[in-house]
Amino acid sequence: MEKFVFFLFATSLIGGGLGIFLAQRLLYKAFALLLVLLAVAALFVLLRADFVAASQIMVYVGGILILLVFSLLFSASTHQKAPPLPYWKLVAGLLTICIGTFVLFGIFNEVNFQTLHPTILPAETSSTQPIQTIRTIGITLFGTQTVAFELMGLFLLVVLAAVAWLLVEKEQ
Amino acid sequence: MLSIILLSVSGIASLFLGFNKSRSLLMPATLLFLLVALAVNLWDWNVPFTLSSAYNNGMMTVDKTTIVFSAILLVSALLVIPFSQNYIDRPQAQPAEYYAILLFALVGGIMMTAYDNLIMLFVGVEILSISMYVLAGSDKRNLRSTEAALKYFLMGAFATGFLLFGVALLYGATMSFSIKGIADYTNANVGNLSPLLYVGIVMVLIGVLFKVSAAPFHFWTPDVYEGSPSLFTAFMSTVVKTAGFAALYRLLAVSFTGLYDYWAMSIAVVALLTLVVGNITASHQHSFKRMMAYSGISHAGYLLIAVTAFQNTSQDAILFYSLAYSVATIAAFGVLILVADKQQGSEDFSAFNGLAKNNPFLAFVMTLAMCSLAGIPLTGGFFGKFLIFSSAFAKGGLNWLLIGAILMSAVGIYYYFKVVIAMYIREGKTEKIALTGLQQAAFVLSILLTLLLGVVPNLFADLV
Numbered sequence: 001m002e003k004f005v006f007f008l009f010a011t012s013l014i015g016g017g018l019g020i021f022l023a024q025r026l027l028y029k030a031f032a033l034l035l036v037l038l039a040v041a042a043l044f045v046l047l048r049a050d051f052v053a054a055s056q057i058m059v060y061v062g063g064i065l066i067l068l069v070f071s072l073l074f075s076a077s078t079h080q081k082a083p084p085l086p087y088w089k090l091v092a093g094l095l096t097i098c099i100g101t102f103v104l105f106g107i108f109n110e111v112n113f114q115t116l117h118p119t120i121l122p123a124e125t126s127s128t129q130p131i132q133t134i135r136t137i138g139i140t141l142f143g144t145q146t147v148a149f150e151l152m153g154l155f156l157l158v159v160l161a162a163v164a165w166l167l168v169e170k171e172q
Numbered sequence: 173m174l175s176i177i178l179l180s181v182s183g184i185a186s187l188f189l190g191f192n193k194s195r196s197l198l199m200p201a202t203l204l205f206l207l208v209a210l211a212v213n214l215w216d217w218n219v220p221f222t223l224s225s226a227y228n229n230g231m232m233t234v235d236k237t238t239i240v241f242s243a244i245l246l247v248s249a250l251l252v253i254p255f256s257q258n259y260i261d262r263p264q265a266q267p268a269e270y271y272a273i274l275l276f277a278l279v280g281g282i283m284m285t286a287y288d289n290l291i292m293l294f295v296g297v298e299i300l301s302i303s304m305y306v307l308a309g310s311d312k313r314n315l316r317s318t319e320a321a322l323k324y325f326l327m328g329a330f331a332t333g334f335l336l337f338g339v340a341l342l343y344g345a346t347m348s349f350s351i352k353g354i355a356d357y358t359n360a361n362v363g364n365l366s367p368l369l370y371v372g373i374v375m376v377l378i379g380v381l382f383k384v385s386a387a388p389f390h391f392w393t394p395d396v397y398e399g400s401p402s403l404f405t406a407f408m409s410t411v412v413k414t415a416g417f418a419a420l421y422r423l424l425a426v427s428f429t430g431l432y433d434y435w436a437m438s439i440a441v442v443a444l445l446t447l448v449v450g451n452i453t454a455s456h457q458h459s460f461k462r463m464m465a466y467s468g469i470s471h472a473g474y475l476l477i478a479v480t481a482f483q484n485t486s487q488d489a490i491l492f493y494s495l496a497y498s499v500a501t502i503a504a505f506g507v508l509i510l511v512a513d514k515q516q517g518s519e520d521f522s523a524f525n526g527l528a529k530n531n532p533f534l535a536f537v538m539t540l541a542m543c544s545l546a547g548i549p550l551t552g553g554f555f556g557k558f559l560i561f562s563s564a565f566a567k568g569g570l571n572w573l574l575i576g577a578i579l580m581s582a583v584g585i586y587y588y589f590k591v592v593i594a595m596y597i598r599e600g601k602t603e604k605i606a607l608t609g610l611q612q613a614a615f616v617l618s619i620l621l622t623l624l625l626g627v628v629p630n631l632f633a634d635l636v
Contacts, residue, residue: 147231148291151283154180155299158276161187162306165269 002113006046010104013039017097021090024081030069037061046113051133173234173286175213175242176279182209183275190268195260202271203253203610209278210246213239230350232286237487241285241418244495248410249278251502251618252403254610255509259403270310274407277303281415285422290339290349293419297335297383300415301328304408308400320399327382327392335379341372354427362430373428373435380423384416386442386472387449394453397465402512402519405461406505409468410498417475417490424479425487432482440480444576446473451583460508461519463587464501467545470584471497474560477577481564489559492632496552496625500544503618507538510605524591525600534605535595537615542588544622547581552625557581559629 012035019032037060044053085093141149182205189198216234232238253274260267276299283296305328309321343349345366346357358365382389397405428435450470457463471493478489508519511534515523528535544553561577564570594600607615625632 144229145231145291147228148289148295151176151279151292151295151299154276154279155295155302157184158273158299158302161269161272161276162302165266165273166306166309166312168266 002046003108006043006108006113009039009042009046010108013043014097014101014104017100021093021097026072026080026082027069029082030065030072033068034061034065037065049133051137173228173232174216175209175246176282178209178212179205179275179279179282183272183279186268186275187272190266190272195267198267198271199253199256199260199610202275203250205275206246206250206253206278210243210250213242213246213282230352231289231292232283233288234286237491238286238418240491241414241494242282244414244491244498245278245281245285245411247495248414248498248502249274249407251499251506251614252407252410254608254614255406255506256403257608257611258509258513259401264313270307273303273306277307277407277411281411284415285418287419287422288351290342290351293423294332294336294339296415297379297419298332300412301332301383304328304404304412307404307407308396310404311401314399316399317401318399320396323392323399324396331379331382331389334375334382338372338375338377338379341368341375345369345372351423351427355429358428358430365431370434373431374438376423377420377435377439380416380420381442384413384420384472384475385469386476387446387469388442390446390449390469390472393469394462394465397468398459398462398519402461402505402509405464406502406509409464409505410501413468413472413475414494414498417472417479417494421479421487421490424482429482436480436482439476440570440573443473443476443480444573446470446476447577447580451580451587455583455587457587459520460524460591463521463590464504464508467584467587468501470580471545473580474557474577477564477570477573478560480570480573481560481567483563483566485559485563485566489556489563492552492559492625492629493556495632496544496556496622499618499621499625500541500551500553503537503541503615503622504545506611506614506618507534507541510534510607510611511602514602514605521590521594522598522600524594525598525602527595527600527602530602530604533607533615537619538595539592540619540622542592544626546585546588548585550623550626552622552629554626555629556625 016032016035016039019035020029023029023032037056041053041056041061044050044056182202186198186202186205189201217236217239219234253271256267256270259265280296280299280301280303283292284300287293287296305321305325308324309318311317339349342354345368346354348354348357358369378389385393397409400408424435447470450466450468450473454463454466454470457466475490475493478486478493481489511523511527512519524538527538540551544551547553547557561574564574
């Protein structure tokens with residue numbers, strides 16, 4: 001069952017990659033990108049990384065892709081065709097897709113999905129209980145990683161102050 | 173650790189000081205914050221190692237090395253701040269924000285010197301870099317400055333991607349973000365290391381080498397250094413470089429000592445390439461500021477020699493060299509800021525023509541800084557180079573690199589003395605430049621430090 005699901009999403013991932021690459025219209029490229037992002041999220045679920053899967057959908061599909069499609073709708077006609085790619089970019093892109101396909105099918109052949117578990121989980125998570133990575137992440141963030149977490153707050157403050165400084169013109 | 177908390181709080185405090193109509197309070201307040209942070213930083217000097225890392229879950233270490241590196245960063249900032257006077261006097265300046273961002277940038281720098289965990293390294297690099305992207309573009313009306321900021325941001329984001337990918341691969345191979353955990357893994361699995369580890373090391377090294385502008389990852393440096401306001405170029409070329417080398421050496425020394433044979437040769441090649449590219453290109457620049465950018469690249473090359481040597485003395489050599497380089501660079505940029513202000517913003521060598529006639533003190537400061545950067549005896553730069561070369565010589569097998577480095581320092585003398593010749597021999601007219609008390613103090617302090625490092629190097633070399 002897991003093998004089948006993996007095969008399904010790996011194939012749609014590769015298909016989406018090819019779609020981004022070969023589609024003529026910009027809007028179709030964006031839809032192919034949607035397929036790629038959703039397939040990646042599904043693969044994360046298969047790896048029992050539910051938090052990463054959720055943030056993948058929220059950040060990339062819900063945020064970045066929507067922005068991308070909006071900017072396409074505002075800036076160009078939806079029928080507009082993408083300029084043809086130069087030769088070396090075509091070769092490089094196809095090569096990347098080949099390597100990705102190779103890796104995915106390597107995983108397909110080698111990995112036993114039934115026994116696949118995240119190795120870093122607290123001992124309290126037994127096999128009968130559903131695995132909750134969010135709980136583990138929360139405990140880690142406010143446990144061992146508190147300093148890093150606080151300093152991420154400082155990082156965001158820097159960004160806020162910087163944006164305010166760059167955008168606001170001083171009144172004369 | 174305490175200095176990080178203090179700098180974060182004082183950064184927020186200086187944002188609040190910006191509400192005040194009067195700007196005269198900002199600079200003294202920032203200098204005071206920095207002095208207190210320096211004192212607090214030195215306060216931990218005799219704290220035993222175990223105690224200091226216990227209260228942050230092994231995320232950071234406070235020991236003598238990290239304290240000295242942090243002190244170099246703080247002293248560099250202290251020397252840079254007085255030259256912001258001309259900059260904040262402009263009507264469109266918003267000094268509170270930019271002092272706050274400088275203080276926050278130092279937090280990132282100190283994290284990079286003291287991290288024990290790759291997450292802390294990443295967050296530190298990001299805090300420092302984001303601040304620098306913004307400061308590079310702080311001259312909002314100037315196209316060059318905006319271009320510099322955008323270039324730095326795009327290139328920097330690219331390098332950060334490499335760094336983060338490398339960190340993820342290292343974690344995949346070793347199951348640990350802690351640099352000591354990675355060392356445990358490499359020691360326990362000699363001969364059976366995961367291929368992910370090797371790829372991870374290369375990617376992390378690319379990310380960090382980019383930040384210290386080593387060739388072939390240097391191409392952003394000249395445009396960014398030239399386009400940014402000189403004040404922030406001074407900050408960038410000293411604080412970012414020192415923090416970057418502290419981070420690089422810490423990672424290699426703690427985690428990858430056992431893999432010396434794997435990374436040493438590539439770092440050595442990068443060092444030679446950096447020296448050749450930096451020095452040869454610096455020698456035919458017309459703009460003093462652009463020359464300083466290439467000279468900054470070449471100094472990264474000298475520091476990389478110390479990293480390659482990887483002796484007991486290498487760390488002391490890096491510390492000593494970073495201090496000597498930072499002090500001299502800030503003094504040179506200080507003079508440049510004052511001169512360019514009088515010469516309608518011209519930053520070419522010709523702006524310095526005849527400077528010595530009416531401003532003998534400034535000319536003397538610049539000459540001393542150039543001597544130190546070129547490595548002339550009796551200045552700090554000479555002993556910095558001496559310590560680095562002797563550590564590489566003690567390692568053995570690096571003679572080809574040493575010969576290249578010595579040849580390149582001869583090239584360095586040529587372009588550093590172009591500005592000395594312009595100041596003393598060329599005809600030109602620069603009226604007397606008035607210095608504020610703080611600027612005089614910063615110049616005097618940098619002269620004293622340069623001479624002390626050059627005349628009694630043992631005072632500093634045996635410190636750690």
